[in-house]
Amino acid sequence: MNHLDQPSDISRRVFVKGLGFVSLSLVASAMLGGCEQLIKDIQNRPVRRYLRTGSPEVQHTLDIYREAVVRMKALPAADPRSWNAQAALHGTVAGGFNLCQHGTPHFFSWHRAYLLYFERICQELTGEKSFGLPYWNWNQQPAMHPAFLAPGSALNHPRSSTTVGTNAAFGDPSMTTILSDTNFFTFSSQLEGTPHNTAHVIVGMDMGTGGSPLDPIFWAHHGMVDYCWAKWNIELHNDNPNDPTWINTKWDYFVDGSGNPVSVIAGITPLMPLLSYRYESSTVGNYATPIDMLKLSAQEAKTIEARIRKGAEVRFDIKRRIPVASNMPLRLDRPVSRPTRVATADLTALLESDARRERVFVNVDYAQLPMANDFFVRVFVNLPEANAQTPTSDIHYAGSYAFFGVHTLSGESHHHKTDFIVDATETLKRLHRNGLARTDQPLTVQLVAVPVAGKFRQPEMQLLLKNLGFIIAPVHVRTSPG
Template identity: 30%
Template sequence: MNKRQFLFLSAQCAAIPVLLGSSNLWAAPVNLKVRRNLMSLPDNDPFFTQYAQAVKAMHALPSTDLRSWWGQATLHPNYCEHGTPNFATWHRPYLLMFESICAKLIGVPSFTLPYWDWSQKQGIIPNPFYDIQELNVEYWKDPGIYTGKNWGPVDSLPLRALARGVGVQADPIRGGAFTSKNLQNILKQTQFSNFTNMLEGQPHNTGHVIVGFPPIGKPGHMGSGLSPLDPIFWMHHAMVDFMWARWQKAGNVTQDNPATYNMFVDADGKPVTFTSKQVHDFEAMGYTYDYFIDSGAVKFLSAAPFSNNFQHVLASQLAKGKPKLLAQLNTAVQVKANTPTAFPVKVTSLLQELQESRVFRTVLGSEQRLASEGKRILAVLKQVSWPEGEQQGLVVNAFVNCPYLTPATSSDDPHYAGSFSFFGSAQMSHAGHHGASIVLDITAPLLAQAAQGRLDERVQLQFVSIHPQAEGSAKAMFQIKDVEIISV
């Protein structure tokens, strides 16, 4: 083992709790297309020129052709699933069919969409998306006025609010959703409903907001139902799919539903139908991710010795583990932009719950294992209304027991508990498709306060909503009607 491998192994092992039980998941992929990490690609990687060729070819097709750039984009406001159990399962075949269309149009069967890992390099959009004209949303001047069947009216512009070389984590106030720590919190959720709620409402929605909402004027395409008009959209959703794939590879089970998706076309423009259940197995759909391929020092992790003696113990604990309601508050509170708002909640058994253990699924190297850590405390915000005036440019930061909270309090403050954003439309919300509930993991600030001896049963859940536009702040308000504190 060389020094580099040793350091890698040491860092990985230090980040992993007590581990139990395993099954070997991955061998070298056979006939699988491999999606790579966008942040690892040099600016001269062939992907960027190939993708530019595909974007150009799709723009050359008639707009009535569903394989065209416009045709693929309009699928989103007409049929997209947001705020429903179908969020992940609808976008997976959407990505796959888009990827296959690109591959066919440029004659490169191995073409794949990289995933934009927001946690690396401050989450910048790589330079070619600004330097290569076909990948720059401003170049095409695609119109943004449309009325979608599902989304309703859309009015956006071909622009990005995120400048070249600036990442989604660069904003100290709004960038907390994209950190490795926050993504790990999402991956550690054992229930699919909590996992997909946090994945969608936090990095997914906030990514659309930060890229799509400039300081003044109309939103860019990424902030609207026509977000697929921006070439970075597809990398953004590849990262969403990668997060789901990692969660699945750890052995977590995706909630099944009877949905059927028949709005897509294949690379030849022929209609194709998927069911929700059919898209659960991404490898059966013909692709995998570079993260899942054993190489170099990762193999040392797989070979790391561990005991199977606890496997049945942890498996039993996992089977018995159920969410536990600790407190509930049924008082409606209105949250205004740039104004700290608090929910006071009494949680009598909070310290006891924090001291108890939980079991969750994880991976070590290429092996699936059970892991143990302290219980996680979640805040579930229910009946969250759509922001007035459809001011979906909000990013809402949540804090716990912060005595000095202001709109300028950063996401690296020890009282910070997470962020969420609104992405969708009032029409979708009124149809019951969005905004029903928001899940936040508030464990970290509670543990920090317990370690300082200043945690008691009185918990202040605090919210500060930040709007990028001054004219939108006055109207940007929403209501939370119910809050639950649960342990998992």
């Protein structure tokens, strides 16, 4: 199905014109000739650079970003482009979340549209049409760029931490595992639950709430999330859903640079990095840069565009569920260890195969968000003595996740992520190879809550674990390049 639900020739011209640069009425005239300027607009679309020191281009970007923040904060409160109004689309510090999508198939698409129209407001208010939001590659640069720490700067903001440090959620093993997942739905869930949520929690204060866009680092953090999706989809040749329900989901509350309402459907968002902006590529995990997005020829871009527009029939198929525990109250300061109903022998064929035909996820589902989110949770396999001091370099470590947001008593109905998956396939294989997962004994799973700042604010806080178990799912095969 065509993502734009237009005749094929119109769709081709939509690519040529660039998303939102001209109206469809002008596309018809472009078909008659004179497309050179429109093609040039695509080739010269704004560059989103990765934040680092020593780059004049990055410094110029930060200067423009700082000016945009100042100008947005100076706008009247009733202006939908104002700093607070833009943040309120996402949520508020005290009231939770509003229109943002978390824990849904539109985590990527909603936030991509959100960033694009915020970027256009910045362009309009500063007069810098070439401005692209910078992104914070916390995998390569754990500390925030100094521009976000300068006293008195509009980019500075109260925070609990200005670095993600050595947290394993952002390390090469974690990011490599996540980016190697070829299924859109499990890739999205892992990227959201692990590095995305953990960054919000570590930075803390406003960033740990629905009002997180009040902190200028939010937009650089989500730029990295968006870049990871673009890298996965464009550079690594993975497919987004072509399901009409996903494609035709529409949002009508964003505004353009002049404050005019715009309407955007999810199905156009995968094309935005080809039409409206481009990323300065950088390494994430073990994935370097197979495609330099700044040097794509028009033909290369059209070939990529055709593949992305086509998408695939992506589903999260579950071959087998292995329950471990359900409806169990947990105390935050007490690690949990539970045996499974499956022995390693039941997984021998999977664990002894080098081919990734199936994956094993640890699936953790809670009844609701916690009352405080100053912690993240590490997952171990076959290590009953695991605790907060157990290093993530331990062979039993599988991964981690964090809660973004807290439970409120306001009765808000906004869906938020309370279920998580951690890909434990390689951990199980390592344990099996090293004789630490015996075929005559059941596997065990450990959940260890770790405070971000050294101690829990509410150590006796209880969480209701709704379900804990393993999920075995077939690998979704990526498309061939181009």
